Amino acid sequence: MTNPPADLVITDLHKSFGTHPVLRGVGLEVPAGTFAAVVGQSGSGKTTLLRILAGFERPDRGSVTMGGVPLDDANTHVRAEMRHIGYVSQEGSLFPHLSVEANVAFGLSRRERRGSRVRDLLETVGLSGLGHRFPHQLSGGQQQRVALARALAVQPRLILLDEPFAALDATLRTSVRNDVHAILRHAGTTAILVTHDQDEALSIADLVAVIRDGGIAQVDSPQHLYTHPADVDLAGFIGEANVVEGIARGDRVETPLGLLEVRGGLDAPVGQAMTVLVRPEQVWVFPYEDGPGISGRVVSAGFHGHDSVIGIAIESDAVSQPITSRVLGALALAMGSPVRINVRGPVNAWPKDSEVVTVNDHAVERHG
Amino acid sequence: MASVASAPTTGPRSHPAGSAIVAARRKAPSWILLGISCAVALVLAAPLVFLLLEARGAGAGTVASLIWRPLTKTLLWNTVRLTVVVTLLCAIIGTVAAWFVECTDLPFRRVWAVLVVIPFAIPDFVVSFGWSSLSTWVQGFRGAVLVMTLAVYPLVYLPVAASFRSADPGQEEAARSLGLGRIQTFVRVTLRQAQGAILGGCLLVTLVILAEYGAFEILGYQTFTTEIFTELQVSFSVATACALSLVLVVLGIFVLGGDLLVRGTGRVVRTGAFAQRANRRHALGHARLPVLLAFVALVGLALGVPIGSSIYWMFQGGAASISGVSILSAGWHTAIYSGSTAALATLMALPVALLAVRHDSRAARLLERSTYLVLAMPGLVIALALSYFAERYAGGFGYQTASLLVVAYSILFFPLALVGVRTSVAYAPVGLEEAAQSLGARRLAVFRRVTLPLVGPGLAAAFCLVFLAGLTELTATLVLVPTGVQTLSTQFWAYQQNYSYGQAAPFALVIIAVAAVPSYVIARYFDRLPAHARRST
Numbered sequence: 001m002t003n004p005p006a007d008l009v010i011t012d013l014h015k016s017f018g019t020h021p022v023l024r025g026v027g028l029e030v031p032a033g034t035f036a037a038v039v040g041q042s043g044s045g046k047t048t049l050l051r052i053l054a055g056f057e058r059p060d061r062g063s064v065t066m067g068g069v070p071l072d073d074a075n076t077h078v079r080a081e082m083r084h085i086g087y088v089s090q091e092g093s094l095f096p097h098l099s100v101e102a103n104v105a106f107g108l109s110r111r112e113r114r115g116s117r118v119r120d121l122l123e124t125v126g127l128s129g130l131g132h133r134f135p136h137q138l139s140g141g142q143q144q145r146v147a148l149a150r151a152l153a154v155q156p157r158l159i160l161l162d163e164p165f166a167a168l169d170a171t172l173r174t175s176v177r178n179d180v181h182a183i184l185r186h187a188g189t190t191a192i193l194v195t196h197d198q199d200e201a202l203s204i205a206d207l208v209a210v211i212r213d214g215g216i217a218q219v220d221s222p223q224h225l226y227t228h229p230a231d232v233d234l235a236g237f238i239g240e241a242n243v244v245e246g247i248a249r250g251d252r253v254e255t256p257l258g259l260l261e262v263r264g265g266l267d268a269p270v271g272q273a274m275t276v277l278v279r280p281e282q283v284w285v286f287p288y289e290d291g292p293g294i295s296g297r298v299v300s301a302g303f304h305g306h307d308s309v310i311g312i313a314i315e316s317d318a319v320s321q322p323i324t325s326r327v328l329g330a331l332a333l334a335m336g337s338p339v340r341i342n343v344r345g346p347v348n349a350w351p352k353d354s355e356v357v358t359v360n361d362h363a364v365e366r367h368g
Numbered sequence: 369m370a371s372v373a374s375a376p377t378t379g380p381r382s383h384p385a386g387s388a389i390v391a392a393r394r395k396a397p398s399w400i401l402l403g404i405s406c407a408v409a410l411v412l413a414a415p416l417v418f419l420l421l422e423a424r425g426a427g428a429g430t431v432a433s434l435i436w437r438p439l440t441k442t443l444l445w446n447t448v449r450l451t452v453v454v455t456l457l458c459a460i461i462g463t464v465a466a467w468f469v470e471c472t473d474l475p476f477r478r479v480w481a482v483l484v485v486i487p488f489a490i491p492d493f494v495v496s497f498g499w500s501s502l503s504t505w506v507q508g509f510r511g512a513v514l515v516m517t518l519a520v521y522p523l524v525y526l527p528v529a530a531s532f533r534s535a536d537p538g539q540e541e542a543a544r545s546l547g548l549g550r551i552q553t554f555v556r557v558t559l560r561q562a563q564g565a566i567l568g569g570c571l572l573v574t575l576v577i578l579a580e581y582g583a584f585e586i587l588g589y590q591t592f593t594t595e596i597f598t599e600l601q602v603s604f605s606v607a608t609a610c611a612l613s614l615v616l617v618v619l620g621i622f623v624l625g626g627d628l629l630v631r632g633t634g635r636v637v638r639t640g641a642f643a644q645r646a647n648r649r650h651a652l653g654h655a656r657l658p659v660l661l662a663f664v665a666l667v668g669l670a671l672g673v674p675i676g677s678s679i680y681w682m683f684q685g686g687a688a689s690i691s692g693v694s695i696l697s698a699g700w701h702t703a704i705y706s707g708s709t710a711a712l713a714t715l716m717a718l719p720v721a722l723l724a725v726r727h728d729s730r731a732a733r734l735l736e737r738s739t740y741l742v743l744a745m746p747g748l749v750i751a752l753a754l755s756y757f758a759e760r761y762a763g764g765f766g767y768q769t770a771s772l773l774v775v776a777y778s779i780l781f782f783p784l785a786l787v788g789v790r791t792s793v794a795y796a797p798v799g800l801e802e803a804a805q806s807l808g809a810r811r812l813a814v815f816r817r818v819t820l821p822l823v824g825p826g827l828a829a830a831f832c833l834v835f836l837a838g839l840t841e842l843t844a845t846l847v848l849v850p851t852g853v854q855t856l857s858t859q860f861w862a863y864q865q866n867y868s869y870g871q872a873a874p875f876a877l878v879i880i881a882v883a884a885v886p887s888y889v890i891a892r893y894f895d896r897l898p899a900h901a902r903r904s905t
Contacts, residue, residue, distance in 0.1 A: 095818060
């Protein structure tokens with residue numbers, strides 16, 4: 001049996017636990033063969049969404065359709081074991097009483113088990129020769145690979161990954177993530193990854209859905225999501241951001257950082273107060289006291305090997321926080337040294353008060 | 369990622385009640401599960417309720433006058449001083465023995481680890497018989513101290529040894545690097561790590577002593593239980609027995625409450641549980657021989673004397689007059705009662721454990737806690753309350769029947785069953801069942817291929833634990849055993865009371881031999897628990 005990857009359509013999904021609403025009208029379409037990521041902070045409802053898709057929970061309202069067949073709606077609830085949807089949890093959930101081989105073979109029929117399928121899968125995930133080990137004899141990364149092989153063994157039409165890399169340490173995380181990505185690409189399965197790590201979502205997925213307060217805030221390709229965030233909150237969540245105030249001036253916006261070009265043009269009356277997003281990599285720093293650009297002073301500097309992140313305080317009443325700049329390689333700047341900064345490329349701007357602009361109390365801890 | 373102080377944005381707001389949502393995501397327990405658990409809790413509370421009803425029936429004034437007698441003061445003094453001394457001795461012997469076995473290079477460690485625990489399986493009344501039948505010196509307070517200490521110190525040894533095994537060696541090393549000497553390190557770090565286990569063991573010892581009857585009767589030491597038994601079986605004064613039972617229960621609740629208070633302050637935290645290193649063993653050096661001799665002495669006193677004495681009496685004569693049939697018959701009844709009890713108690717513990725482990729909520733925790741109250745109820749008191757109930761409310765129906773005995777046993781040993789079932793249920797998290805479902809396994813297949821293999825060994829251990837307890841139970845059995853039926857322990861008791869030591873001895877030996885099997889199974893199960901539970905999932 002081969003199960004072709006299926007497309008998935010989620011419509012108006014609602015779910016509450018007790019009196020606490022967790023999902024309030026989630027809608028999402030994932031085309032067949034797509035690697036999608038659902039990214040959101042803890043408590044945003046992303047795991048609940050995944051558990052509904054897997055069939056472990058039943059939605060209060062709304063529908064889930066896979067390959068044109070309804071899985072959940074007002075009258076239908078297909079049980080988890082009948083869905084052909086694979087599920088890889090955060091801990092891997094390997095059966096501790098079964099060997100690696102037996103774990104991978106768990107969902108296969110007796111006949112399928114005799115073939116070379118299990119061996120092939122273990123080879124695919126790079127664990128040939130470890131089939132006789134038991135889960136507790138494997139490292140965290142190896143356990144995740146076994147969990148993936150086990151889910152792939154039954155050729156699911158859709159595979160769900162619930163923060164599968166969260167328990168791994170940083171270096172392992174990247175390599176396992178890349179491996180999993182390659183394996184799923186190779187298998188051609190439709191996949192949905194749930195994560196709170198926006199870096200992970202942007203780097204691995206074809207399609208990123210940002211979930212916020214129980215609803216989907218934006219669905220886009222990673223690139224478009226980064227360059228065209230729907231609002232300033234989302235922009236800050238998806239990547240580092242300098243947010244400054246500005247005033248619409250024709251097709252540009254006037255800010256403490258200069259008169260800046262707006263991405264996609266500006267459609268606001270002259271004089272409209274704006275919220276302006278400047279990505280750190282757009283802020284160019286020049287080690288001169290005098291010259292073109294805005295004058296400022298270095299207040300923090302972090303060196304990260306491939307790049308440096310520099311905080312610059314500028315003398316302006318409108319900007320209380322230092323401006324962050326990301327520059328390639330090492331830039332040796334002493335604390336307090338005077339610099340000039342210059343913003344390159346178009347920025348994003350939203351008319352003020354049309355969107356809730358939250359005050360800057362959470363920004364630091366969130367990115368820490 | 370570097371922190372960006374300049375971004376006055378929050379992105380998708382993290383919900384302030386994030387953790388509440390995680391808790392809420394746990395499925396609400398089904399009404400059936402909750403209902404059954406409540407029913408179990410009610411059954412467990414029944415003896416206490418009956419006891420109170422009985423006291424009310426006798427009249428508050430009568431009960432009060434019965435309690436405020438000089439006799440009560442004597443009994444209280446006897447009970448409390450024995451409890452304190454034995455608990456202290458057990459704490460010392462159990463902890464020290466555990467430390468030598470788990471943390472030093474003591475020769476033949478594996479052998480000692482087994483031998484030191486075996487006294488746990490020998491009923492206290494057999495130990496008592498073994499000693500007192502040899503020497504008249506062993507009686508009264510000193511006899512009680514000696515016998516009870518030797519019989520129950522494993523209750524401290526077992527949890528403390530487990531705690532030492534899983535202790536974090538990094539903490540000891542940190543203490544040494546901070547300039548603490550070996551002894552200071554032992555006192556301030558090692559002992560503190562084991563503190564919870566020591567207290568837990570002491571609690572069990574205290575409760576056992578409060579409930580013990582047979583051993584004290586043999587030694588002629590008067591405590592609440594012996595007096596209650598006399599009032600009940602000799603003077604037929606139910607009101608007095610009931611009044612004294614109340615005092616005993618209050619004492620038990622007192623102990624439980626004190627334990628809860630003390631335990632609330634101690635925390636044993638292990639950081640980085642994943643990177644476990646094998647504990648480095650301390651070298652004994654010149655102390656090797658004396659320590660070895662001490663172990664020989666301990667095992668000789670706790671194990672050698674009761675067994676040796678029983679064998680001595682068997683060959684001393686009298687044993688020949690016992691037919692093999694009477695042993696077989698007694699053994700058969702014991703096995704039936706203990707087996708049914710083990711099955712029933714395990715079954716009763718299952719819903720409560722499921723509720724506590726899978727649906728952790730305040731209500732579930734309260735329900736689980738409430739079942740601990742049974743610990744304060746000695747077997748004698750439960751038997752008394754249930755027989756009162758049978759006579760008063762069921763028109764004598766059920767009194768001295770096998771079913772009432774099994775129910776009494778099941779209530780009495782419920783905490784034991786719960787311990788075993790709880791660990792086994794924790795072994796099979798819902799996540800694994802869900803993983804099996806997502807791989808296409810149907811309900812029944814999930815149960816057969818995942819749940820049962822994971823939970824099975826723990827359930828078997830719980831079964832054995834209760835079976836063992838039933839095997840060695842004497843007090844409640846004496847009150848509730850069906851007329852004309854003898855179990856191993858009651859038959860032993862009958863012979864022993866007649867000073868027919870030669871005839872009692874074979875029964876003692878059979879009890880010891882049979883008890884060895886379940887204790888071995890239990891020891892194996894709990895021994896591999898910590899390491900296994902830590903690593904898997």
